[in-house]
Amino acid sequence: MRELGFGSKNYKNTVRFINKDGSVNVERTGLGLFDNVDIYHWLISASRLHLFLVIFSGYIGVNILFAAIYYLIGAQNFGGVDMSTPYQQFMSLFFFSAQTITTLGYGHIYPVSNAAGVAAAAESLLGLLSFAIATGVLFGRFSRPKADLLYSKNILITPYENAYGLMFRISNKKQYELIESEANITMTMNNPETNKREFYNLNLEISKINYLALSWTIVHPIDENSPLYQLNIKDLEERDVEILILIKAINDTFSQAVYSRYSYKAHDFVKNAKFKALKQEATQKGKLKIAVNDIHHFDVLEEM
């Protein structure tokens, strides 16, 4: 048993501690509205679509705001504005705002009075600072060290060395290398005797490899020391089992440690099955080729 930080409460519902995407399935409530939000974290973790919508609507919103300020100052304070209708005045000032905040400054519309000059000088400073923030966020997004691993959809209980072994496979999806990979596997289930949730570290046959070059089958031998010993899948379901996986590796491009998390629940288990060997060959020039998408495939064995 070990301390993971998830407590030992036995929940009435089925729980999941780690989601399939690796996030920790916990919501922290009771803090003030912005106390548990880190805006930068949100911006670098948001989906591309969300980020685009934030930038795009922010750009339009700020330009409407400044167009309104310029309109209140008075369109006659600006040279080159289309004065034909109030609507056209507003549109001209909207375009003037866009040309100012991006520091584009064609100059066919330009500030004449001092009030207009001050407002434009402020808007261009705001534009530069916003752009500085955007540069930082975009850089933060792509320079964030990542480990993009593929996990086999199922976790197998396979005959192994006169007994059984718990096995799943991982592979690196990307073209960058992951080196010095380490696996740390924990199992949690409710203990029907104590009515508490318990956490167990699972011993691994091999817990560290130098290169995650091909695929890695991670094996926990189900021997007498294993908390899985003599449990069947129905037991696992009743005890609301979860296998919590933490892989640590060095992302070679950034020379930085990266972490990947995953979890399996009882319905992901398959007993008496064995992973198929991945298609793996060497070219004439000595390059190895491996078919990564075969990682999920397994054969169901005849009953032993």
Add this chain to the structure above:
Amino acid sequence: MRELGFGSKNYKNTVRFINKDGSVNVERTGLGLFDNVDIYHWLISASRLHLFLVIFSGYIGVNILFAAIYYLIGAQNFGGVDMSTPYQQFMSLFFFSAQTITTLGYGHIYPVSNAAGVAAAAESLLGLLSFAIATGVLFGRFSRPKADLLYSKNILITPYENAYGLMFRISNKKQYELIESEANITMTMNNPETNKREFYNLNLEISKINYLALSWTIVHPIDENSPLYQLNIKDLEERDVEILILIKAINDTFSQAVYSRYSYKAHDFVKNAKFKALKQEATQKGKLKIAVNDIHHFDVLEEM
């Protein structure tokens, strides 16, 4: 006893080594004016208001400076300047400066003579470089790895395993995950016998957890080996006790180690009290919810 780097001097005043915000409460004097200032460090640690004031007043100041330079060169060296009064000339040149340093360049005011051209070319280079620095500072501010922990306001002395335990609680305030958290707790007090300040490492029941997902109650058993053994709160006050806390964790978004510090003084101690359990439940979908703001709550126990 161990070496923390705070020396062993017994100060006449009450001292505090670590502030509540985690900063080390030391001032280093005797160096030259700028020797112990790192401007970048100041810029990325300053409050948002201070940074805004620095940027804003810097922007105005530099524009006033360049407006003055342009005014000395002579307003007639620039096309499009409002020549009506010296004041308006200066204002026009101030706006021209703002349009130049931001590389906005509407062009309704523009340099005519060579001297004006050279000054404007210099100002626009200065603008680009200042903006490069601002981009770096803003990026440095938000990409700085942080651990934003909530510490219980009090540190309790609670009945624990036939004796007492020293206990406080922490929780992660933000939505990013902190993994592989480690606690390192040191106590310092004056020794009335030697008249020296001493530092002790406090043994912890559990000093490392995998996920700081819910809350973590950090427990030091007050047994015979503890320097707190058989001391009461009045003793702690007289000896000017301080509990120094260093939490190290991995910020999962940045895959980087982060540190959080905190300290408790004698007046933060409560004897014979026990933390209330946090409200913690699972949703129908298996998500855990925890009310983080209850971390401070405790019950005072009847005298044993």
Add this chain to the structure above:
Amino acid sequence: MRELGFGSKNYKNTVRFINKDGSVNVERTGLGLFDNVDIYHWLISASRLHLFLVIFSGYIGVNILFAAIYYLIGAQNFGGVDMSTPYQQFMSLFFFSAQTITTLGYGHIYPVSNAAGVAAAAESLLGLLSFAIATGVLFGRFSRPKADLLYSKNILITPYENAYGLMFRISNKKQYELIESEANITMTMNNPETNKREFYNLNLEISKINYLALSWTIVHPIDENSPLYQLNIKDLEERDVEILILIKAINDTFSQAVYSRYSYKAHDFVKNAKFKALKQEATQKGKLKIAVNDIHHFDVLEEM
């Protein structure tokens, strides 16, 4: 034997696991078209020429695209366009596009209608964001921690302490310092008995040095415990030997761990040879000079 992550398959062809440039010689197939591409990784790993071509053709392409959009909106919606021929209209709009996306904005060509204003406002935003990405990519490229090591072209089998030693030399090519360098050497060859590929860790005389200041001759003693014991070069060739080298060091400029990989195949081995001493001297002022390019030189010894 140890687990490197390259499996134990005995390929019919000669294989090479690590290329001379340090990349892992594996291709992962079977994923979707973009699943195994990380664009940022590509951009920061690409050669300078490739990156230049991408930026240059992207710049021209986007300007042609926006010139076409402006042309469809109608050249009469823009002031200052050369209307003499459709070709000249397009060229004017192409230049207008370039002046907009770079936020240059001379303003001799400028949007008149609302449609033109909207398109230009969109293009200038696109320009700023693209430029933000370019800034991030360029910064990512040069701030990437590197270890630029020079490896001796050959790996020698040299008489050493009454037996033989396997020896190669490395040196730091750059002017930055590498400290706390560690070498980790693995050998792989096919085992003719089991018909499997096996991996062996090679013990090193010294596996860690404080400063990679001069050159470092890395020595594996070929004693009875060595998998190379009593094998000659012909054996090594038949068994398709590969020496896999992983050097880890701290790049002192960035205070960051960096990794360098290299490999030797059977044809890189030279038996009964000895590295020449590097020319190494101290100046009058106590500075050490070392001729790094001599690292490859060795003397062939007479048969023992």
Add this chain to the structure above:
Amino acid sequence: MRELGFGSKNYKNTVRFINKDGSVNVERTGLGLFDNVDIYHWLISASRLHLFLVIFSGYIGVNILFAAIYYLIGAQNFGGVDMSTPYQQFMSLFFFSAQTITTLGYGHIYPVSNAAGVAAAAESLLGLLSFAIATGVLFGRFSRPKADLLYSKNILITPYENAYGLMFRISNKKQYELIESEANITMTMNNPETNKREFYNLNLEISKINYLALSWTIVHPIDENSPLYQLNIKDLEERDVEILILIKAINDTFSQAVYSRYSYKAHDFVKNAKFKALKQEATQKGKLKIAVNDIHHFDVLEEM
């Protein structure tokens, strides 16, 4: 004895391995002209003055180059150029170039022909990319993790526990905190018997402290196990001794490991001297004050 990576050659001259500024005193020759230069490393390590000169002369040079290109294209291809003399044409085009490369674009000078338009479009792209590089370099310069330590000018041999101790002091000059500081001290001297240079690790009384808050006196006890045992300063001079110091710490602002190096030669040794206590007091509010500049002061003791 240990392996530092400086070899064991006994140089005829006095040598210094580590300079007072922490750089390694080695020059690597024999490589191609640019093989051992990393431009980014140069830019982020250069002095502020050097960097300013590079940027400033680069800016002028590129503008002269593009002014010449525009002049060759012909000044009549540009609107708004002062055509009075060839010199004034060139000056106008120089200013046009500056307004283009900074994307300022007032527009009082503007490209008319297609050739002029193409050249200006190319220059503005070059400007943006150069500026992206400048942003990266400036950010790289200040975000570089640093440890700015003050070392006592001398290294003392002080009576210590019935024998002698080798002592020097360090202190943190900056207002950021350094935590988990570790010292690693090596001594090198020529061995008159073997005529080889040898390196020894020096045992330290305390080699790690939690906070480098005040000052840290690093002590090596000169007992029978010390290579300094029964050597006097004249011996040290003859054997060309050097004490090589490597301090590793965590810079708290960046949560990153930083390294500081220093060295002492024989003429920095003082025997029978003792460091003065630093002035150290606590304010009414419990803040500690320490006079860092006193770190160098010592008292010479009467002969024992």
